[in-house]
Amino acid sequence: MLSFSKTIALISLLFFFAGILYHYFVTRKLKLPPDFARPKGSWKVGVLYSFTFGMMPWAKESTRKHWLAYLRGVAFHIGIFTGLFTLALSFFINQFNETVNLIFALIVGFGALMGFAGIVMRIVERNLREISTLDDFISVALVSISLAFIALALIEPAFKIPMYLVSAIMLFYAPLGKVRHCLYFFFSRFFFGLHLGKRGIVHRFTEVSYGK
């Protein structure tokens, strides 16, 4: 049964990558309008800023005001990356050492909790409830349950079978639903960074020089 569930999960993981690649190539096939406007600053610095300092909680009024929601999101996503990492490794390694297991379990488990908290927020907060789709709830639920089982499996190997089965469903659903925003995040921050850099908005790094 463990072998079977592992195989299903691996196939789903491959489907996930194939799905994300499909979306990537479909998007890349679309036109990227060239920009002939004279730049006021460096687009490279803008893009770098967009992926680094621009993501910091103090960089935006929204995250300064809602730092708790921001931290919840950060913890959820760190849990996701750690969870996916341990899941991927589990195909090749049976067991980490006890300390590593515990640390990963705490990170992933906390991520799962933050995911469930996100679902509660989506039900309780009026704005979130009204703009959410069923797909939002399904996606967050699948990811959070998957993380929960990954965390449990790190502590108690008996949870490995449900971990693989739930993760298989999650990974299969991911490229079809909202989770594929993990790909579009990179496109979006890249375009935003282009804007910030070329237009000299990230002025700390792109000083506007007059006369040149």
Place this chain on the structure above:
Amino acid sequence: MANNGTLQKALETLEKQLNQPLKTALEVCARCGICAESCHYYVSEPKIEHVPAYRAEQLRKIYRRKNNFLGKIFPRLVNAIDLDEKTFDKLVEMAFSECTLCRRCTFNCPLGVDTPLVMRTIRAMATATGKAPEILVMLADAAIAKGENPEIFKELFLQQISELERELQEITGDQNAKIPVEKEGARILYVALAGAHTILPPAIIFNEVKEDWTLSLYEAANYGVFLGDVERAKKIAKRIIDEAKRLKVQEVIVAECGHACAALVWDAPNWFGEKFPFRVRSIIELLAEYIQKGILKVEKIHTQPITYHDSCNLARTGGIFREPRLILKSIANDFKDMNPNGIENYCCGGGGGLVALPEYYEKRMRAGKPKAEQIKKTNAKIVAAACENCKLQLADLNNYYNLGVEVKGVVDLVAEAILHRKKSISSVS
């Protein structure tokens, strides 16, 4: 089947507009809702329709029905819907009256979702199907007609400029002061807006620094941009681009106008697919350069407290937010910034062509409430702005909320400082 034809045309326009940035904006939103309080509409009236993510979702629902696996097979999972007449009318109303394309949501979004791009797409769909506000279409078409028949208005225009020139000479006391028109080989081509108020103050400044300039025959305003109609926007911009090329100028300087500056600097090169053989800048950037380089000498003559409203198109779109402060701090004794300001400023509520649409007056007054409150908190007596539509909106807000302020252009304040200095010099001598 006229309705089906309209809807079909709308969907075709959406497909035609679909490029990497638009697809990204339509796919990436995590619907986290953190954008809500970034929108001045939401701050003044916290309802779901004023959440930027909600607005963009109205187009995403239609996009998903055609372009998303779940949207095609299990539409209810992703709220995918077919476009019908009622939905389209609501979309159009929302895009033209409940979003000023200010980008504040994008700057506050953890993912950088370009919601204004989604709104502009809806505007393009509306314009393609004849559902855009008539006034905006008329204004755009009038500008195009002017460009196609310059000889019709040129004589009258030159007469008016001649009278303005006399007024300039009287105000400055300089009989050699000129407002050149169609001067070939001039260094800069200055593109004003309709009205002497955007010609005289810059003329005072240009004559003071002995700039080699010429005045454009055309106005900088581009209503094609508000319509999301690239073809119209291109035709309007072409008049100015052709004039600049014909006169072989080195720079095109745009009057105090947010959307016009953004259109000519950032959009027009892409509409024409070329790097222009001249630089395009806002007059604000030029003035800041004059002051920084010591070409224009000014003094702090304005004693009343002055605050500055950042135009969204200048700040968030064009990166122009240091320059106006540099200028104002050179001519004002008491400059107070609003909070927030710069690229975090609140939109005044008049952007996106809204000031030209009288049917939305009450809506834009309500949307401008956060800005009105910001102004009140500064205790300023003068609100400076570097955008014509912002100035109109701020003047309306001043009356509506009894702010007791005077709204002035940055260029106007600089011109006043020059005239004050001239007067002091002549009274001493």
